[in-house]
Amino acid sequence: MSTPLEPDKRQRDELNEAVLSYLDGWYQAPSELDALGTAITADLIAHLGTPPTEEGRSIHSILEDIDAAGQSGIYHASPGHMSYIPNGGLYSGALADLLASGLNRYTGVANAAPGMTAIEQGVIKWILSLFDFPEAGAGVLLSGGSMANFTAVVAARTAHLGDEFGTGVIYVTDRTHHSIAKGARLAGIRNTQIVPIGTDEDLRMDSQQLRERIESDRHAGLSPFLIVGSAGTTDTGTVDLLDELADIASELGLWLHVDAAYGGFFQMTTRGDAALRGIKRADSIALDPHKGLSIPFGVGAVIVRDEAHLIDANEGRGAYLVPEDMHMGMRDISSLGPELSRPNRGVLVWLPLQLHGLGAFREALDSSLDLARGAYDRLVTIAGIETPWQPDLSIVAFRFEDDDVGRAAIEAVRADRTVHLSPTNIDDRFVLRFAILNRRSTQDHVDHAIDIIEKTLAG
Ligand SMILES: Cc1ncc(COP(=O)(O)O)c(C=O)c1O
Known part of the structure; x- marks a missing residue:
């Protein structure tokens, strides 16, 4: 018998039991799941793409499919996952997601869900306070770093250039995350308006070159308006010299945006606070x-020093909405970002922070910093490996005297499946990286990966 759209108590109990006990099993076994997951088959892809039937089917058969789908591919929350940027696997985050969707309150406008708006704005207030942003500051939770970078580019473009941005120039480096260029293009800015500035030997934006290029662009009649610094590049975790970038931005009248999608929350730690100097x-x-x-996927944030800049960039009201964009002193979230209807992301961050407390998250971040430092210290001692970049945060990038050995090492790591690393390319050299941001990763996982690499080096 099919399940009705309004299940009764018995049917809800049955669904709850099936889904929650399945999920509980998943959370029992995170360390048993290979970082590389299982390989998917063409049959499974075809099966999962099967259209729904008229009558529906049982939750148990659906959960079998969910499990098969969930097992396949790189598992970001596996303790051995030290590739790309690890994340997720927070049980309280999963429950928060269930509650947020379960209550399904409308957080686009404040008077529709004032309580949930207060929760979300409380989260933003906490993030603003991490960076000592002023009272006038504001922010919004978006789907991730890409949308956060896009929203920042639009805010900077609107504040500095209004509607005439054909001559505007944005300054990045070759190491800046591609979501900046993508966001700029979505914002109507051509690729030729995005200028890569060279980096120094530590891969940080060259401040002198930046200053000279801004001055010469201005001289040529262009309108430099935005410097993008990185607080932890994806490749090497490098933090730009943010104080120097801030000096240049304020002297020459540009907007400084910092992409801290990977590294920003290290601000909670003493070492992170030092490494991110200038971000404030x-x-x-x-x-x-x-x-x-480690909140479930789909939660990024952008904060600005001055709320007016988000409002100016995202303004838009229809007669069908409440006329004001404020309720009980709270701004409509839709006035601060590109979305109107949106998921209730505030609860996803708020519940885990309230439940575990800040200390638990700080400890996890500190542990990632410790593991990265330990990995670097061991890699330095291995013949055949070059370690040109000290880790600023928790990504350790290194290369091999012979790139082909590096390629063989990543294949050996992949064959092992319990740990996972991902490569990058810097100056046409093959570079391998440990990206450590998963509280489940331990010294054993790091050592196991380095053991495999050493074995490859030994031939
Ligand atoms: C530095 C940096 N910026 C931006 C992004 C994009 O973030 P998202 O994948 O959440 O859109 C990433 C993703 O890894 C990143 O590392």
């Missing part, structure tokens, strides 16, 4: 709770 002077910062705080 940014005009805007992008951060990802779904990275640094």
Whole structure:
């Protein structure tokens, strides 16, 4: 018999039991799941794409499919996952997601869900306070770092250039995450308006070159308006010299945006606070709770020093909405970002922070910093490996005297499946990286991966 759209108590109990006990099993076994997951088959792809039937089917058969789908591919929350940017696997985050969707309150406008708006704005207030942003500051939770960077680019473009941005110039480096260029293009800015500035030997934006290029662009009649610094590049975790970028931005009248999607929440730690020096002077910062705080995918954040800049860039009201964009002193979230209807992301961050407390998250971030430092210290001692970049945060990038050995090492790591690393390319050299941001990762996981690499080196 099919399940009605309004299940009764008995049917809800049955669904609850099936789904929650399945999920509980998943959370019992995170360390048994290979970082590389299982390989998917063409049959499974075809099966999962089968259209729904008229009558529906049982939750148990659906959960079998969910499990098969969930097992396949790289598992970001596996303790051995040290590739790309690890994240997720927070049980309280899963429950928060269930509650947020379960209550399904409409957080686009404040008077529709004032309580949920208060929760979300409380989360933003906490993020603003991490960076000592002023009272006038504001922010919004978005789907991730890409949308946060896009929203910051639009805010900077609107504040500095209004509607005439054909001559505007944005300054990045070759190491800046591609979501900046993508966001700029979505914002109507051509690729030729995005200028890569060279980096120094530590892969940080060259401040002198930046200053000279801004001055010469201005001289040529262009309109430099945005410097993008990175607070932890994806490749190497490098933090730009944010204080120097902030000096240049304020002297030459540009907006400084810091992409801290990977590294931003290290601000909670003493070492992170030191590594991110200068970030507090940014005009805007992008951060990802779904990275640094392990919240389920789909939660990024952008904060700005001045709320007016988000409002100016995202203005738009229809006669069908409440006329004001404020309720009980709270701004409509839709006035601060591109979305109107949106998921209730506030609860996803708020519940785990309230439940576990800040200390638990700080400890997890500190542990990632410790593991990264330990990995670097061991890699330095291995013949055949080059370690040109000290880790600023929790990504350790290194290369091999012979790139082909590096390629063989990543194949050996992949064959092992319990740990997973991902490569990148810097100056046409093959580079391997440990990206450690998963509270489940331990010294054993790091050592196991380095053991495999050493074995490859030994031939
Ligand atoms: C530095 C940096 N910026 C932006 C992004 C994009 O974030 P998202 O994948 O949440 O859109 C990433 C993703 O890894 C990143 O590492």
